Amino acid sequence: MSANPKWAMIIDTTRCVGCLACVAACHNQNELPMTEYFNRIEEQEFGHFPNYNRRFTPMQCQHCDNPPCVGVCPTGASYKRDDGIVAVDIKKCIGCKYCILSCPYNARVVNDEHGYVHKCSFCAGLLGKDDLPACVGTCPTGVRVFGDLNDPNSEISKLAATKKTVQIGKDLNTRPSIYYIIG
Amino acid sequence: MGNHQIKRTQTLREIYWNYLITFYLFSAGISAGAMIVSIAADFINPAKYVSVVRAGAYIAPFPIMAGMVGLVFDLERPWLFWLLLTTFQYKSIMSVGAWIISLFSGVSIVYFIINLPKDYLKLKSKTGTVNTIKLSGFVLSTCVALYTGLLLSTLTARPLWNTPMIPVLLFISAIIDGLAAISLVLCLKRGGWGGAPNETDFSHSFITKVDFTLLYFLSLATAIFLIGMGRSTESAVSALAVVTGGGFSVSFWIGFVAAGIVIPFIAAAYELFAKVKTHKPWLSFISATLALLGGYIVRSVIIDAGQLTKTILY
Numbered sequence: 018m019s020a021n022p023k024w025a026m027i028i029d030t031t032r033c034v035g036c037l038a039c040v041a042a043c044h045n046q047n048e049l050p051m052t053e054y055f056n057r058i059e060e061q062e063f064g065h066f067p068n069y070n071r072r073f074t075p076m077q078c079q080h081c082d083n084p085p086c087v088g089v090c091p092t093g094a095s096y097k098r099d100d101g102i103v104a105v106d107i108k109k110c111i112g113c114k115y116c117i118l119s120c121p122y123n124a125r126v127v128n129d130e131h132g133y134v135h136k137c138s139f140c141a142g143l144l145g146k147d148d149l150p151a152c153v154g155t156c157p158t159g160v161r162v163f164g165d166l167n168d169p170n171s172e173i174s175k176l177a178a179t180k181k182t183v184q185i186g187k188d189l190n191t192r193p194s195i196y197y198i199i200g
Numbered sequence: 201m202g203n204h205q206i207k208r209t210q211t212l213r214e215i216y217w218n219y220l221i222t223f224y225l226f227s228a229g230i231s232a233g234a235m236i237v238s239i240a241a242d243f244i245n246p247a248k249y250v251s252v253v254r255a256g257a258y259i260a261p262f263p264i265m266a267g268m269v270g271l272v273f274d275l276e277r278p279w280l281f282w283l284l285l286t287t288f289q290y291k292s293i294m295s296v297g298a299w300i301i302s303l304f305s306g307v308s309i310v311y312f313i314i315n316l317p318k319d320y321l322k323l324k325s326k327t328g329t330v331n332t333i334k335l336s337g338f339v340l341s342t343c344v345a346l347y348t349g350l351l352l353s354t355l356t357a358r359p360l361w362n363t364p365m366i367p368v369l370l371f372i373s374a375i376i377d378g379l380a381a382i383s384l385v386l387c388l389k390r391g392g393w394g395g396a397p398n399e400t401d402f403s404h405s406f407i408t409k410v411d412f413t414l415l416y417f418l419s420l421a422t423a424i425f426l427i428g429m430g431r432s433t434e435s436a437v438s439a440l441a442v443v444t445g446g447g448f449s450v451s452f453w454i455g456f457v458a459a460g461i462v463i464p465f466i467a468a469a470y471e472l473f474a475k476v477k478t479h480k481p482w483l484s485f486i487s488a489t490l491a492l493l494g495g496y497i498v499r500s501v502i503i504d505a506g507q508l509t510k511t512i513l514y
Binding site: 085110114131132134190 | 277356
C-alpha cells in the first residue's frame, strides 16, 4: 500500500459464474434489507442454441474520478475522498434522489427506513486493516481483484499492466475506478 | 444474432421523482412565465397593457409556492429541506436552483405588492427602486424558467433528458403557461383593470400575438427535439421510442402536441388573421386551458419517461 492509496477494482467477467455470493456477502457486510442492493449481477445471453453464450457482469458503484453524483448533490452530502472512494455523508443527505437519477450505473439506493441515499463504499470501514471488500474476499472464482493503483507492486497494478481492461460507460466522462475484463 | 439482457438482481424502484416534481416544474414555469410576460408588457406599454401587467404580477408568487411545498414533500427526508439553504454548491443545478427560487419568491411578492392599487410600500414615487425590482424580477424569472430544464438536461445517465433542447422546450413552454394563466385571469376578471372600456381587448390582443409567436417556436423546438433524438445514439433512439410510440404516445401526441400546441396555435391564428378585435372569453378560456394541460402533460411525460429509460452502457 502506497502513502496515498487510490483504491480500484478489476472485475474479470470471463471468470464470473453468476453465483451471487458477492451480492449475499455485500448484504451481510452492510446489513442491508432484502429490498436494497449495493451490487448486482447483470446477465446477458447471446445467440441461439447450440451457438449460445452468456455473460455475467457484476455492477456496482464505479467510484468514478469524475462522479456525476457528487457534482449534482445540492447539499454536499455526496463527496469524493482522496483515496478515490465516492462516499455519502448521510447526515447531510436530504433524500432528493438527484444523485440516483444522475448515476449511469444505477448504483445508488434509498434507505427505506431512514430516507438517506447510500451505496457501495468499497467497504471503506475495512480498508487499511489488510482486509478486502466483502465481495472480493468471498468470490469463489477470483473474479474481483482489489487494491491500490498508486502502489506499482500491488496485484491490481500488475494485472492492469498485463490485461486489456475497459471502463464501462467511459464515453459519459465518468472515469470509473472499476475496470472490466470482458472476454 | 439474438441478444437480450435479464437483470438477475432487480433494482426495485424505477420512478424516483413522481407527480410532485412534475407539478413543481409546471407551477414554477407558470410563475416564471407570468412574471416575464408581466414585466415585458410593463416595459412595452404599462398603460395600454395594464391588465396583463397586473394579472401577471398577481399570479407570479403563488403557483411556485405551492410547487415548493410539493418539492419538499418529494424529499425522502422533508424535515431536512433547510439544508439546501445552508450551502451553495455551484456545480449542482439543484443547489443553484434552490437559491434562485428562494430569491424569486421574495422578489415576486414585492412585485405583487407594488402592483396593488394601493401604495403599501410607499414606492410609487421611487422610480429607481421600482425599476431595480422589475429588472431583478425579469432576470430571476428567466433563471427559474431556464433552470428547471437544465436540472434535467445535464444528466448523462438519462438519454431523454440529456439534450440541450430540453431547457429550450421547457423555457418556451413556461412562458406559454404563464401567458395562459394570465389569459384565464382575464376571462374571469371581466373588463380587466384598465380605465378605458376596451383595455381588455388591447391586453388580449397582446397575449394572442405573443402566444402565436411562442407556439410557433415551441412547435419548431419540438420538431428539432424529435428529429435530433431520432437521429442520435441507440440510447436516445430507444428512449424517444417510449415517448413517441410507446406507453406515453397518447399523452405526448394528443396531450402535448394536439392540445398544447396545435389547437392553441389554430385559435391564436384565427384571432390574428380573421382580425378579431374583441376579447372572446370562451375562446381564450378553451385555448388557455388546453395550453396549460399541454404544459403539464409534456413535463409529466418527460419526467416519467426520462426515468424509465437509461443510457445503454454495454
